[in-house]
Amino acid sequence: MADLDGAELLLLGLDALHEGLGGKMVPFAGYRMPVQYPDGVMKEHLHTRSAAGLFDVSHMGQVILRPTGSMDELKLAFEALMPVDVLGLAEGRQRYGLFTNDAGGILDDLMFTNRGHHLYVVVNAACKAADIAHMIAGMPGVSVEPVTDRALLALQGPGAEAALAGLLPGVAAMRFMDHRVFGDIWVSRSGYTGEDGFEISIPEAGAEAFARKLLAQPGVAPIGLGARDSLRLEAGLCLYGHDIDTTTSPVEANLTWAIQKARKAGGAREGGFPGAARILKELAEGPxxxxxxxxxxxxxxxxxxxxxxxxxxxxxxxxxxxxxxxxxxxxxxxxxxxxxxxxxxxxxxxxxxxxxxxxxxxxxxxxxxxxxx
Amino acid sequence: MKYTKEHEWLRVEGDLVVVGITEHAATQLGDVVFVELPETDTMVAEGDEVCVIESVKAASDILAPVDGEIVAVNQKLADAPALVNEDPTGAGWFFKMKLDDLSVLDQFMDEDEYQDLIG
Missing domain, CATH: 2.40.30.110 (Aminomethyltransferase beta-barrel domains)
Structure with missing residues (x-):
C-alpha cells in the first residue's frame, strides 16, 4: 500500500477490522485509515452525538516519560517545554498541553497524565517523531519511551459510559479528565468530539477483540476520520497543522485557558518555557x-x-x-x-x-x- | 438516459434535457449539504461551471455537458440538498437545458457503457 508520494503507508493494528466493517481507507499522517464507513460522515457524526461512536486513533503517538530522579523533577523538566502547570497535576488526572518554540509558536498540542511514577503523553500522529526528539533533547535525565505496542481507541457520545462500563464497570465512577488503569488497559475520560467519552489505550494483541466487544454493545457504531473532524470542529477544538502551528501562539489561538496561573506573570513559576517573552506579552497586552x-x-x-x-x-x-x-x-x-x-x-x-x-x-x-x- | 465522463446523467424530457449526477457520483461525494444553482435563462457553453455542490467533505463543480440555455433549476435543492443523495436520478436533478439539436446527446455513454466506466 503506497500513498500518492509513493511512501509506504503504515497499517493500523485494526486494519482488518476496518476493512471488514466496510471502512473507506485513505492515507492520513502516514497511516492507512478509515475516513468513513458505509453510513457516511453525516450519519456517523449524528450517531456519535446521540449514542456512541468508536474511533481508532492508534496513529497517535503514545509516550511514557519516566524520571531518573524524583517525580517532581520530571514534572518541572516537562514544564520547561510548555506554558502549562505540570507540577500541580494530581495523580490520576489528565491535562491539555502545548509544546511551544522560542518564537512562541506551537510545535504540537497534546494530552498528558500523571500516573504516579511517570507521565503518560499522547501527541499528534504527524508530529510524533519530532515531539519525541524534542522531548529527548529538552529533558536530559528523563527517560522518553515511545509506546509502540498499543492501540488507542476513543469511545465518544452519551452512550459511551454505559457501553464501556459493560466491559470495565469501574469507568462509571470516572469524571472528565480522570485517568485509571484497569489491568493492562489505560482509560482516560476525555476525547476530541465535545461529548462525554473515553480514550482507551490497550495492548495491540487484545485490541481487535476489545473493539469487537465494544461494537457489540448497544448503540456503538464505528466512526471514521471524516466525522471525527466535523465533531471536533463543532466542539471548537483545534486541529494541529490547520488551526494551530509554529506561526500561531497559544494566546492568538485562544488557548489561554490552557496556561494556568502558576506559569503566568506573577505566578509561582512564571515564564521559563520556550517563547515566554512573546506569550507573556500577549497575555498582558492582547495578541x-x-x-x-x-x-x-x-x-x-x-x-x-x-x-x-x-x-x-x-x-x-x-x-x-x-x-x-x-x-x-x-x-x-x-x-x-x-x-x-x-x-x-x-x-x-x-x-x-x-x-x-x-x-x-x-x-x-x-x-x-x-x-x- | 445518457451519461458523461463527469458522472452526470442526461435525460430527454420533451425538447429539454434534464441534468443530474449519478448515484455513483453522489456516493463518492458523500452527504451533500449545499448546492449553488445557476441562473435560469442563461446561455452556457460546454464545460462551463454551472453548479457547485458542497458535501461534508469537499466542494465540486457541475459542468455544462453541452452548449445550450438553462431554462429551469431545481429550487428544492436550496432547502433540501440531501435530495442529491436520496434520489440522485429523480428528485435530486439540478437543471434543465434547451439545446439547438438534441442529437448532440448521441456522443454520450449509454447505461451499459457507463456501468463499464465505473466498473
Missing part, C-alpha cells in the same frame, strides 16, 4: 490576532483558506477550518481575525468562489459540550 468562531450566513460552507474581509474591504484574516456542522445543521468555521475585528457579533465577509458572503464572529463551541465534570 494581534485571535482565533474565533465563524458562522457563515446561508448554507454555503467556508472552508480552510477562505480570506476574510471587514465590511469596508480591508483584509482581516483567514479561515483555518470550516465545513458543515451536522448537529448545528449549518455551516461553521474557525479562523484568525485581526484583534480589532475579532469581536463577538461582528459581521465580516468571507470570499467564496469570488463572492464575498457575510459571516458572523461567534463564540465556540458551536455545539454545547457534555463532559461529565
Amino acid at each position: 494581534e490576532r485571535l482565533r474565533v468562531g465563524l458562522r457563515p450566513e446561508g448554507r454555503a460552507p467556508m472552508r480552510e483558506g477562505v480570506e476574510l474581509f471587514a465590511e469596508d474591504g480591508t483584509p482581516v484574516g483567514r479561515v483555518t477550518s470550516g465545513g458543515f456542522g451536522p448537529s448545528v445543521n449549518a455551516p461553521i468555521a474557525m479562523g484568525y481575525v485581526a484583534r480589532a475585528h475579532a469581536m463577538l457579533g461582528a459581521t465580516l465577509l468571507g470570499e467564496v468562489r469570488g463572492k464575498r458572503m457575510p459571516v458572523t464572529v461567534t463564540e465556540m463551541p458551536f455545539q454545547p459540550t457534555t463532559y461529565k465534570r
Whole structure:
C-alpha cells in the first residue's frame, strides 16, 4: 500500500477490522485509515452525538516519560517545554498541553497524565517523531519511551459510559479528565468530539477483540476520520497543522485557558518555557490576532483558506477550518481575525468562489459540550 | 438516459434535457449539504461551471455537458440538498437545458457503457 508520494503507508493494528466493517481507507499522517464507513460522515457524526461512536486513533503517538530522579523533577523538566502547570497535576488526572518554540509558536498540542511514577503523553500522529526528539533533547535525565505496542481507541457520545462500563464497570465512577488503569488497559475520560467519552489505550494483541466487544454493545457504531473532524470542529477544538502551528501562539489561538496561573506573570513559576517573552506579552497586552468562531450566513460552507474581509474591504484574516456542522445543521468555521475585528457579533465577509458572503464572529463551541465534570 | 465522463446523467424530457449526477457520483461525494444553482435563462457553453455542490467533505463543480440555455433549476435543492443523495436520478436533478439539436446527446455513454466506466 503506497500513498500518492509513493511512501509506504503504515497499517493500523485494526486494519482488518476496518476493512471488514466496510471502512473507506485513505492515507492520513502516514497511516492507512478509515475516513468513513458505509453510513457516511453525516450519519456517523449524528450517531456519535446521540449514542456512541468508536474511533481508532492508534496513529497517535503514545509516550511514557519516566524520571531518573524524583517525580517532581520530571514534572518541572516537562514544564520547561510548555506554558502549562505540570507540577500541580494530581495523580490520576489528565491535562491539555502545548509544546511551544522560542518564537512562541506551537510545535504540537497534546494530552498528558500523571500516573504516579511517570507521565503518560499522547501527541499528534504527524508530529510524533519530532515531539519525541524534542522531548529527548529538552529533558536530559528523563527517560522518553515511545509506546509502540498499543492501540488507542476513543469511545465518544452519551452512550459511551454505559457501553464501556459493560466491559470495565469501574469507568462509571470516572469524571472528565480522570485517568485509571484497569489491568493492562489505560482509560482516560476525555476525547476530541465535545461529548462525554473515553480514550482507551490497550495492548495491540487484545485490541481487535476489545473493539469487537465494544461494537457489540448497544448503540456503538464505528466512526471514521471524516466525522471525527466535523465533531471536533463543532466542539471548537483545534486541529494541529490547520488551526494551530509554529506561526500561531497559544494566546492568538485562544488557548489561554490552557496556561494556568502558576506559569503566568506573577505566578509561582512564571515564564521559563520556550517563547515566554512573546506569550507573556500577549497575555498582558492582547495578541494581534485571535482565533474565533465563524458562522457563515446561508448554507454555503467556508472552508480552510477562505480570506476574510471587514465590511469596508480591508483584509482581516483567514479561515483555518470550516465545513458543515451536522448537529448545528449549518455551516461553521474557525479562523484568525485581526484583534480589532475579532469581536463577538461582528459581521465580516468571507470570499467564496469570488463572492464575498457575510459571516458572523461567534463564540465556540458551536455545539454545547457534555463532559461529565 | 445518457451519461458523461463527469458522472452526470442526461435525460430527454420533451425538447429539454434534464441534468443530474449519478448515484455513483453522489456516493463518492458523500452527504451533500449545499448546492449553488445557476441562473435560469442563461446561455452556457460546454464545460462551463454551472453548479457547485458542497458535501461534508469537499466542494465540486457541475459542468455544462453541452452548449445550450438553462431554462429551469431545481429550487428544492436550496432547502433540501440531501435530495442529491436520496434520489440522485429523480428528485435530486439540478437543471434543465434547451439545446439547438438534441442529437448532440448521441456522443454520450449509454447505461451499459457507463456501468463499464465505473466498473
